[in-house]
Amino acid sequence: MGSLFGQSKKTIPQVEQLLDKMTLEEKIGQLNLLTPGGGIATGAVVSKNVESKIKAGQVGGLFGVAGPEKVRLAQEIAVNHTRLKIPLLIGSDVIHGYKTTYPIPLGLSSSWDMDLIEEAARMAATEATADGIMWNFSPMVDVTRDPRWGRIAEGAGEDPYLGAAIAQSMVKGYQGQDLSAPNTMLACVKHMALYGASEAGRDYHSVDMSKIKMFNQYLPPYKAAVDAGVASVMTSFNDIDGVPASGNKWLLTTLLRRQWGFDGFVVSDYTSVNEMVDHGLGNLQDVSKLALKAGLDMDMVGEGFLTTLQKSVEEGKITEAEITQACQRVLEAKYKAGLFDDPYRYLDSKRPEKEILTAENRALARKLATRSFVLLKNHYEILPLQKEAKIALIGPLADSRNNMLGTWAPTGNPDLAVTILEGFKNVAPYASIQYAKGANISDNADFAKKVNVFGPRIQVDERSPESMLKEALDIANNADVVVAVLGEATEMSGEAASRTDISIPKSQKKLINALVATGKPVAIILMSGRPLTISEELEMPVALLQVWHPGIEAGNAIADVVFGDYNPSGKLTATWPRNVGQIPIYHSSKITGRPAPEKFEKFTSNYLDVPNTPLFPFGFGLSYTAFEYSDLKLSKKEIAQGESIEVSVTIKNTGNFHGEEVVQLYLKDLVRSITPPNRQLKGFKKVFLKKGEQKTVTLTLVPNDLKFYNSTSEFVAEPGEFEVYLGTDSNCTLKKCFTLK
Known part of the structure; x- marks a missing residue:
């Protein structure tokens, strides 16, 4: 536990000696984090002339580069073609598995299994380091109570206590006992701070919050990660008390370093330093100075530090000592990762084949997925199904490989994912299974275009909705039971994927209404990256199994639960509202001076149109048993x-x-x-x-x-x-x- 006034810090002699040799320009270069592109770019900028900048000593780290051969090429440039031969940090967003993707973090949190979550993070670290990556932009621990915000998919939901426990498990899993070991990686807790409280559930929006609410309800998971020894911290896009996080000295120095005792380094989010210009805090030189003085050590992609800090020193706006301090923190991270002893310690060309996408890793991903599913309803005990049943498997997500991995899986390969149709055939080979798409995820072509930024997630079929529905009903009428796979495409949640309507799209609502009208038993497999408003569906005589986006073993894991090989045990980590008008809704809200009674009374704290209670409370989840x-x-x-x-x-x-x-x-x-x-x-x-x-x-x-x-x-x-x-x-x-x- 960090002391209130910080911790005394031991210097690292090798780093001190290196700093003595460095010029001002070389120190500034270490504060510059670039990406040559190739991964998921979360901003408009992709770095240019990366190789020449490395040779000029103007780069401290890279992300978006993977594979022993590619990383070696970048590392050799830094080590062999710069004066001081300082190696690069190589980072990546390994959010829910590396190549062996497992459930999105909101789904993983629904397991409530800290040992299993730590094991998942350890597996992700082993795979990522086998591909030359030693720094992970994870865990994301932002508490959120607004499911309109797409990035709820990346965190642990609404509760600070559970979120803190998960943060610690993930840091331990990534970092292990020895950061210099070639199968551990530096973790980076994000986004510091309060990002999950964006107003109106709109990404990158403003945040306004009292200190009491901040300390009691939103800060505990970040502090838990710091107490667990997290190596780095990433700032958020929003403001805190009117000052953007990347330039907020109270946040990064007073709170994080002095009160919590954090001794690692702080990196901005993607161009968040530059974005302080649009926040209204001055030009690029002004905001870069503000960020450095606030306690930010590394500038991601924006290059404001690289292009303005020297001028600010010459003009007396900052001191070289402040740059030296930031550089020291970055160099210490490289030392802890073992890069000064061996810049190529993570670059064993034999490791990827032996350690990535192994049978053991896929088995763990399958186990993680089964533990994440939440049984919301089981009308007439429709589930589990008999393995010899005649099944109509229907829905736009039932055979959609591109939608299994979930949002923020830039290192995963959707072509390797198991679809639900394949999983059913694997687990129940003697069942009679007929498949029909039944409907598009959405019929709205403009909406589909926004969702399909990273590839075809919503595919609008050439057939008419009427012909697809007829095919589905023909199959359903000849089946013993209908399994309908509905919900969100992968990128309908996640970063920059906020939605004001979080119900099931109309195209799919029409399908489920028609399937229920057949009178056949219907089990809905619901796939999403957030809580949904499903009051209408809940009233139907159906079973409802929430499976989030389960990862590479999606189909097998879903079949394991649907056919009873595993009894679902997941519990919700975010309250599900009846409608968006109830948002924000969460279990630890305060009681007012006029609490609502069970029956409606005027002049008490209630709604005219719905009860105060949620559709599903925090912690809810059924089982096949009691x-x-x-x-x-x-x-x-x-x-x-x-x-x-x-x-x-x-x-x-x-x-x-x-x-x-x-x-x-x-x-x-x-x-x-x-x-x-x-x-x-x-x-x-x-x-x-x-x-x-x-x-x-x-x-x-x-x-x-x-x-x-x-x-x-x-x-x-x-x-x-x-x-x-x-x-x-x-x-x-x-x-x-x-x-x-």
């Missing part, structure tokens, strides 16, 4: 400051399937100096129970679980009464009370 909770106990009724308290409950599997359950603990502080949230997640444990089996599960509330940041930003636990709730989701009702003296 779990019964009883006998909630506390180890003490009263505790002193600094003491822990144990909470135990008996859980029994009362159904007919073996299964896993996520036991969730919520805490309510009844009286305190600032208005408390309704409930806060403060513990969870995933347990496996055979049918008929009973276990006692114990969770521990530690002193920090009772603390919060008060109106003067002190982290305190105030004496008083607390309620403990324990059960299957955030609406659990088993309750006990204790007092903090």
Whole structure:
């Protein structure tokens, strides 16, 4: 845990000696991060004349370069053709797997399995480093409560406690115990800070938030990553207290370094320094100076540091010592990665074949996917299906290879993904399976064009919607059961993919209505990168299985769950609204002075048209079996400051399937100096129970679980009464009370 006033920092002699030899121009060069293109560019700029700039000592790192041979070429230029032979950092966005892609982070978080998440990050690091990459722009830990924001797909949802646990697991998985080991990589926590609270759910938009909300609800996952030893931090595009993150000294120096004790380096997001000009903070020289003085160490793609910092030194606007400090942090990261000992340590040409896309890695991706799925409804226990059934597999996503990997999978190859049709045939070879597309993902050609920026995600069929629907209904009428695969194309969520309408597109709604009207049992496989508004679909007599975008083993994993080889255990990590008018909606909101009763009353906090309650609460997820909770106990009724308290409950599997359950603990502080949230997640444990089996599960509330940041930003636990709730989701009702003296 970083101390309030920072940590004393040990210098690295090799770095100190190198800094003594460097010219001002060479120091500035180390602060410049470029991309030669070839990957997913998240801005309008792709770096030019990269090779000549490396030779001139004007580049500290690259991203968008992969493969031992290509990385070696770049590294040889830096090592053999510059005066001081300083190696390059090679970065990449390895968001949910490298070549072996696994579920999008929102899906992965739904597993609530920290060991499995750490294992996933470790596998991604092994593959990426085998391809010469030693720096990862992950984890993304932005808390978000607005599913209109497309980048909700990249994070862990709405809760700071769960988000903090996942952040730590991912940092540990990427970085391991030794950053210089050739199969570990520098992690980069992003986006510092508050990016998930963009106004109106619109990407890159402004953020305005009180310090109390910031510290209690949005900052904990970033701090958890810092406490786990994350090597780098990436700034966000938004402003904080009116100052953009990339130039915000309170954020990057006062909070991150002095209060939290962070001693790594800070990199901007893609051209975010340059974008401060459009924020209205001055010209490129002005904003580059502001960013450096704020505590930013590396400028991604924009080259404002490269082209203006020397002039700012000459004009006395910044000092060479400030540039030296930033350069030192970048060089220390290279030292920790082992690059000064061996610039080519990550460039073993034999590793890719042995360590990338292995059978073991694909098996893990399949396991991760099955653990991420959330059973939302199971009308008449339609699921699991019999493996000998006559099945009509229908929908625009049922055989769509391009939509399996999910958003932000720039290193994955969609051609290697398993479609759902293929997965069904693999897992249930004796089933009779007929397939029809049934509908387009969307019939709107203009919308499809926006979605298809990185390739064909929405393909508008040459056939008419009427002919596709007729084909689907003919198949459905001759089947025992209908499986409809619906939802979002890959790039309907993700960066720059905000939506004001987060319902299932009209083309697919028409399809599902017609399929249900056949009277056949219908199971909906719902694929998306965000919570959707599906009130109409929920009222239908259907089963609903939310599968997110599952990754390279999508089809096999979905079939594993649909046919009962694995009992779904995922739980939602973001509340699902009834409609967009409820947004933002989340489980830890505050109770007002006029709380709404169960029945409508005027002059209370409610809506005229829908209840306050969500469609699905945070933590929700069904199983093919049933779990019964009883006998909630506390180890003490009263505790002193600094003491822990144990909470135990008996859980029994009362159904007919073996299964896993996520036991969730919520805490309510009844009286305190600032208005408390309704409930806060403060513990969870995933347990496996055979049918008929009973276990006692114990969770521990530690002193920090009772603390919060008060109106003067002190982290305190105030004496008083607390309620403990324990059960299957955030609406659990088993309750006990204790007092903090």
